[in-house]
Amino acid sequence: MKQLMLGNAAAARGLYEAGVSVVSSYPGTPSTEITEELAKYDDVYSEWAPNEKVAMEVAFGASLAGKRSFCGMKHVGLNVAADPLFTVSYTGVNGGMVIAVADDAGMHSSQNEQDSRHYARSAKLPMLEPSDSAEALAFARQAYELSERFDCPVLLKMCTRVAHSQSVVETGERVAPPAKPYEKNIAKYVMTPANAIRRHPHVEERMALLAEYAETSDLNRVEAGSDRSVGVITSSTSYQYVKEVCGDRYPVLKLGMVWPLPERKLRDFAASVEKLVVVEELDSFLETYLRELGLACVGKDVFPMLGEFSQNLVAEKLGVAPHTGTKLDENIPPRPPAMCAGCPHRGLFYTLSRNKCTVLGDIGCYTLGAAAPLGAIEMTLCMGASVSSIHGFNKALGSESEHKTVAVIGDSTFMHSGMTGLANIAYNRSNSTVIILDNSITGMTGHQQNPTTGFNIKGEPAGKIDLEALCRAMGFRRVRVVDPYDLDACDKAVREELAADEPSVIISRRPCALLKYVRHSAPLRVNADKCVGCKSCMKIGCPALSFRDGRARVDETLCVGCGVCGQLCKFGALESTAKED
């Protein structure tokens, strides 16, 4: 049956149909739904791992044991998992192993727009790149065959517009191959220098065989065109933009396997057209290879390295008139993302802002603490960097900094890569203050469980790590918990821990206001007789508060009654609507 399916769901379906049996991932936009969809199948073991390195090693372990395995992550997650990636390329696999990596050109929800194709080339692994949901399903299935045939993991590269677009697919049945037996093989799987040096030739031979496969595989296809003045080489979503603009006018070499590349096919295609144009988002990956082959082409001299492409951009660059519309002649204020009404992070960031703290931040919803009006966070780099870098910051600046600087990190990010940074503070002794923003969920990626929540990916009871006990076990004597809805308690905790002459951890604990099990208080309402229009409540930047006709106003459909604004009002103008019931 034909159905519309999200690219990520289609990839999950393909993995399922190919018989994947062990799945381990860390959530990251735009990759998350692949694993969420796999978790819906009862005949697949799925889990959220604490980070991508762990996930990839879990998947490798399952492959070693003889089962087909999978791990999925966003582009920056592959940086975390790069260590196992480069060496599993040497050991190869037993059961098939597929690694999905989802790029985010345009940075809809990421801290950079790195191009993951470079990993395929540098780790010497094949990479398949679908251009819609039907290909995501088909390529995911095919990836297992390639993995087992060529004895290596296969990278399945998604991007935001493939991952988060729905298009038509036809599903098939699950055909799980029989598990391969596990056999002890020290020479293949123990990567000591002596063994690894004997594995390296296998890697190079494999890539040569894969390049040969790429010459004849239907993953890479030439689509005929009527006008040979231009020939386009492209892949992924760029292919869709080219087809949108040009239809069947120009011949297109559509690459489904972007590494290794088919040299003869590329040369033949180049020879068949007058001018070669490479259309690829982000880096000049295909173009660089063509230039290495001595093939002249139009590429990044015309197309941008930055951001996402679109049909208008491709049209303009190919000399076709782009569509245009009319802009409203009006100053339209931007609508950046903001912390939700009732977000537990808000009270804590207000406290840090009020105390003029230097705040080193991390990756999560709470990065929004950098936005106006709170403007509290001064640094965000990558997962876990808050905890590691505060140590360096304080070592560099000494006591003056130690008494005003804090690191903030969410519960899931702390499990991902904050613990090692905390161990460094405990070991190398800086007087640093770390605040764990424990909202009991992985928030930004859409509510995934993690090792501190007590539930697994299916929502069943699971192990639960005790953050206080963990910090104490590392040697922190000052570990305290505050409720971020209580501004006085937050203020006291931050002041005392910054004043202390030893490192400390503050756990700011309150579940995400969007979690279904969280019970909210009645919304507040502004008593217009008491409100003097001082705008004190507006300082926290709550989307439920606005200012109309000289008075504050609460949007009662948004307000969850957290009461933080009320604590800022000296006139008691923000009253609960609960009393009226």
Added chain:
Amino acid sequence: METKNIMIVGVGGQGSLLASKLLGHLLLAQGYDVKVSEVHGMSQRGGSVVTYVRYGDKVASPVIDKGEADYIVSFELLEAARWLEYLKPGGQIVTSTQQIDPMPVITGAASYPDKLVEKLRVAGAKVDALDCLGLAEQAGSSKATNIVLMGRLSHYFDLPEEAWQRSLEAMVPAKFLDLNRKAFALGKNT
């Protein structure tokens, strides 16, 4: 058939996902090729969000570009204004009159423009504006704003009412079906 384009715009959390699912189901059932593109993640948190629905004989790009939208369906007035440039000349805007202050307005750094419906019309757009939130509340829940908008949009489509109702049944949980049928009718007939 040439590809047709519907943009659904609003503020993260307003329910555009269900609207695009409904349209996807409806158009696929009519035998069209369909692509729906949405953005998940950080921009959901109170930010400006956009969903693209495209249908025709064969759809290539999953996104809609400037000057291409046949319809802009908007949950919020400022968002209709923000995305105007994506409307095709002669295209139709169907918008709720709800206004939600974005953060720069809340902080006082900017003001919410006035008379947006008039200004959109002056700019050449056909605008059908109605209080979808009020109608959704009348149907029984503010969350049904998306279906009120779909009811309104159905005016502009040459499809039998039955087809819309079948997609509603397929996409809405059974216990909310009556409420949503009511919301759809209010949007269509008001």
